[in-house]
Amino acid sequence: MAVITYREALNRALDEELARDDRVLLMGEGVGECDGAYKVSKGVLAKYGPNRVLDTPITELGFTGLGVGAAMAGLRPVVEWMTHNFALLALDQVVNEAAKMRYMSGGQFSVPVVFRGPNGPAEYLASQHSQALESYWVHVPGLKVVAPATPADAYGLLKSAIRDDDPVVMLEAEMMYGLKGEVPDGEFLVPIGKAEVRRPGTDVTLVTYSKPLWTVLEAAEELARQGFSAEVLDLRTLRPLDEEAIFASVRKTNRCVVVTESWPQASVASHVAHLVSRNCFDRLDAPVELVSGEDVPMPYNHALELAAQPNVPKVVAAARRVLYAEE
Amino acid sequence: MAEKLYMIALSPTMTEGTLARWKIPEGQAFKAGSVLCEVETDKASMDYEAPKDGVLLKVLLAEGGRAAVGDVIGIIGKAGESPDALLAELSRVVAAPPQAGAAPASPASGAGPSPASSAAAPAAPAATVPAPGPSPAASDPGGPAPSSPLARVLAAELGVDIRSLRGTGPGGRVVKRDVEAAAGGRAPAVPGPATRPAAAPVSAQATPVPRAPSGEQTVRTEPVAGKRAVIARRLSESFFTAPHYYLKRTVDAERLLALRESLADPEGRKPSINALLAKLAAAALARHPAVNAGWKDEGAGKAAVEYRSRADVGLAVALPDGLITPVVRDCGSKGIARIDEEMAALIAKAKGPGLAPEEYTGATFTITNLGGFGVEEFTAIINPPGSAILAVGAALAEPVAMPDGTVAVRKRMRLTLGCDHRVIDGAVGAAFLRDLAGLIEEPGRALA
Numbered sequence: 001m002a003v004i005t006y007r008e009a010l011n012r013a014l015d016e017e018l019a020r021d022d023r024v025l026l027m028g029e030g031v032g033e034c035d036g037a038y039k040v041s042k043g044v045l046a047k048y049g050p051n052r053v054l055d056t057p058i059t060e061l062g063f064t065g066l067g068v069g070a071a072m073a074g075l076r077p078v079v080e081w082m083t084h085n086f087a088l089l090a091l092d093q094v095v096n097e098a099a100k101m102r103y104m105s106g107g108q109f110s111v112p113v114v115f116r117g118p119n120g121p122a123e124y125l126a127s128q129h130s131q132a133l134e135s136y137w138v139h140v141p142g143l144k145v146v147a148p149a150t151p152a153d154a155y156g157l158l159k160s161a162i163r164d165d166d167p168v169v170m171l172e173a174e175m176m177y178g179l180k181g182e183v184p185d186g187e188f189l190v191p192i193g194k195a196e197v198r199r200p201g202t203d204v205t206l207v208t209y210s211k212p213l214w215t216v217l218e219a220a221e222e223l224a225r226q227g228f229s230a231e232v233l234d235l236r237t238l239r240p241l242d243e244e245a246i247f248a249s250v251r252k253t254n255r256c257v258v259v260t261e262s263w264p265q266a267s268v269a270s271h272v273a274h275l276v277s278r279n280c281f282d283r284l285d286a287p288v289e290l291v292s293g294e295d296v297p298m299p300y301n302h303a304l305e306l307a308a309q310p311n312v313p314k315v316v317a318a319a320r321r322v323l324y325a326e327e
Numbered sequence: 328m329a330e331k332l333y334m335i336a337l338s339p340t341m342t343e344g345t346l347a348r349w350k351i352p353e354g355q356a357f358k359a360g361s362v363l364c365e366v367e368t369d370k371a372s373m374d375y376e377a378p379k380d381g382v383l384l385k386v387l388l389a390e391g392g393r394a395a396v397g398d399v400i401g402i403i404g405k406a407g408e409s410p411d412a413l414l415a416e417l418s419r420v421v422a423a424p425p426q427a428g429a430a431p432a433s434p435a436s437g438a439g440p441s442p443a444s445s446a447a448a449p450a451a452p453a454a455t456v457p458a459p460g461p462s463p464a465a466s467d468p469g470g471p472a473p474s475s476p477l478a479r480v481l482a483a484e485l486g487v488d489i490r491s492l493r494g495t496g497p498g499g500r501v502v503k504r505d506v507e508a509a510a511g512g513r514a515p516a517v518p519g520p521a522t523r524p525a526a527a528p529v530s531a532q533a534t535p536v537p538r539a540p541s542g543e544q545t546v547r548t549e550p551v552a553g554k555r556a557v558i559a560r561r562l563s564e565s566f567f568t569a570p571h572y573y574l575k576r577t578v579d580a581e582r583l584l585a586l587r588e589s590l591a592d593p594e595g596r597k598p599s600i601n602a603l604l605a606k607l608a609a610a611a612l613a614r615h616p617a618v619n620a621g622w623k624d625e626g627a628g629k630a631a632v633e634y635r636s637r638a639d640v641g642l643a644v645a646l647p648d649g650l651i652t653p654v655v656r657d658c659g660s661k662g663i664a665r666i667d668e669e670m671a672a673l674i675a676k677a678k679g680p681g682l683a684p685e686e687y688t689g690a691t692f693t694i695t696n697l698g699g700f701g702v703e704e705f706t707a708i709i710n711p712p713g714s715a716i717l718a719v720g721a722a723l724a725e726p727v728a729m730p731d732g733t734v735a736v737r738k739r740m741r742l743t744l745g746c747d748h749r750v751i752d753g754a755v756g757a758a759f760l761r762d763l764a765g766l767i768e769e770p771g772r773a774l775a
Contacts, residue, residue, distance in 0.1 A: 254477050254503060281476045282476045282477065282479070282480045283476070283477050283480070284475060284476050284477055285475040285476075285477040285478065285502050285503040286475060286496075286502070324495065324496050324497075324502055324504070
């Protein structure tokens with residue numbers, strides 16, 4: 001099994017899907033000549049040519065709409081957003097067109113498009129470019145949203161997203177493109193809508209997704225040193241949520257902490273907390289805790305930037321609160 | 328404006344207290360600085376003084392109840408004000424654990440003598456700042472017990488009456504571990520209403536006789552708190568950390584008793600034997616500074632021995648609910664009459680309102696005397712920070728072989744000196760006991 005980067009895993013998935021199905025195309029700012037802003041599409045222009053790999057103008061609403069239209073016309077476009085911060089310009093095409101088309105056309109049109117790019121804070125990018133905006137997509141019925149945290153999931157979920165007949169938004173992360181991990185050599189898919197237990201445990205369930213998974217795994221290790229067995233559940237897909245996986249874990253541990261780098265209000269975490277309290281009420285020994293990004297625009301000062309994000313001490317403290325083991 | 332009266336830290340280490348008694352009834356006015364209530368802390372019974380003038384509008388912590396520092400124990404305000412708004416607020420803040428023993432659904436208060444049992448601790452409503460760790464129950468009169476959903480389900484499954492549990496979660500919330508502990512027989516349970524009729528006042532001291540058919544074993548569990556817990560902890564610490572050994576010696580008490588007779592005042596009052604022994608012990612300690620010393624752990628594996636210049640002699644005094652060791656300072660430089668006077672005053676205070684911490688801590692040497700119970704000899708546990716304790720038996724008449732070969736009937740006492748071997752080696756302790764025995768047999772030598 002090869003150990004490759006998250007970036008290489010995405011590239012391999014794109015390459016394989018472009019080769020497998022000639023309806024698949026890639027479009028976005030600099031995806032061809034420049035190999036993409038984060039070099040995810042390295043080499044695909046040379047391999048598949050400018051009819052399959054399209055460099056677009058810097059106009060998110062325009063090329064996102066182009067992708068939606070192409071999908072309605074029978075192609076399977078992958079639209080790369082340089083980051084989700086810029087995708088705010090394209091909200092109308094995603095929310096009002098892509099997500100609604102199957103419903104409003106009475107099933108006559110489907111929109112098999114993938115919107116993908118990095119989401120969440122990286123470093124030193126200030127408040128407009130350091131946002132975790134998954135709530136914007138997760139909010140909308142008609143969309144599917146995936147947030148892989150490992151190279152293998154990035155590969156398997158991108159392939160599943162491309163093959164899905166409905167619009168899928170994919171959340172990557174600048175800080176994860178260089179992340180290395182094992183990816184099986186043979187082709188495989190990761191199903192949309194299935195969470196994964198990353199670390200089994202008995203005392204508390206730590207629910208998370210995307211980049212914070214790595215913080216949470218560290219926190220689980222620290223909790224183990226303190227004598228607590230934490231189960232780490234990686235959601236992987238944010239819509240549709242693998243609710244049964246969440247409930248099964250919480251019913252076992254009786255305690256739940258949800259960790260996200262997005263803001264707390266109307267977040268994936270607050271929704272998970274609601275689902276848990278609604279469905280696991282009689283199995284809860286403590287209120288569900290959230291560890292989120294702080295409820296502020298991301299500070300530029302680096303010390304404050306780090307302090308505004310979930311970290312190991314915050315996760316450990318929240319876990320200890322629900323364990324009634326506060327220091 | 329009516330305001331909450333909080334349990335406050337009455338000693339630096341106090342985290343919770345037991346309300347021993349309210350000194351004024353509900354509805355009565357008080358002046359700033361007057362004593363509102365007495366609180367038993369981890370160390371002593373302390374006076375809670377009024378922070379300002381006012382009226383005790385509502386008592387929320389009944390006598391015998393426990394509360395964490397920061398819990399609300401009452402409501403104070405001006406005459407004619409109503410506590411209702413605050414009561415409503417408090418009941419919103421915290422749901423309540425059951426009040427075993429208290430009248431169901433009635434405020435924990437009840438003015439004056441409360442029907443609450445000490446164990447059941449119908450405590451203050453509303454820890455507005457939830458105390459971490461095992462927290463005394465907060466009470467929302469009439470509301471349901473605060474408990475986690477899981478705790479309720481588990482309690483039902485395991486057949487545990489959740490209303491009988493004291494929660495260890497925030498604000499007294501009963502959580503999973505409380506139910507499991509109860510089911511496992513290690514219950515932090517308090518007697519339920521069934522065993523404590525609501526109307527029957529139960530004093531903290533009383534040991535009710537269980538009404539059970541003869542031959543049937545019944546068990547009553549009293550949570551250990553306050554003074555009892557402190558005694559248990561201190562004695563265990565001493566006995567399990569200080570390596571004890573014991574030296575026994577019999578002394579002729581005739582001259583000591585004669586001295587006591589000779590010191591009688593015009594009304595015939597004589598000093599106590601213990602006052603005489605304190606004086607003689609101080610004289611012997613002056614000759615053996617190694618015995619007037621104490622082991623001191625300084626952390627990080629380091630320790631030191633502290634040698635004290637003054638003989639501060641403690642005397643173990645039995646109380647109805649425990650024991651305490653009042654200390655007479657500097658017995659070496661005080662006369663017997665003064666020692667006797669101070670000792671008597673401390674004993675009276677210990678049995679009455681209670682001693683202040685500085686009156687019962689820091690004994691460099693301790694005397695315990697069970698002679699009054701007819702005990703001939705016994706061993707005792709060292710009272711830190713001292714390193715030696717003298718256990719004194721009864722002075723009993725017995726036949727003795729005298730130096731001239733005759734047999735005489737003399738009053739003699741058995742002394743047992745308990746020593747901390749880390750500080751006092753056997754020969755050092757033996758030399759001290761020899762000299763103390765000499766002083767008791769010839770008390771005049773103490774003057775030398």
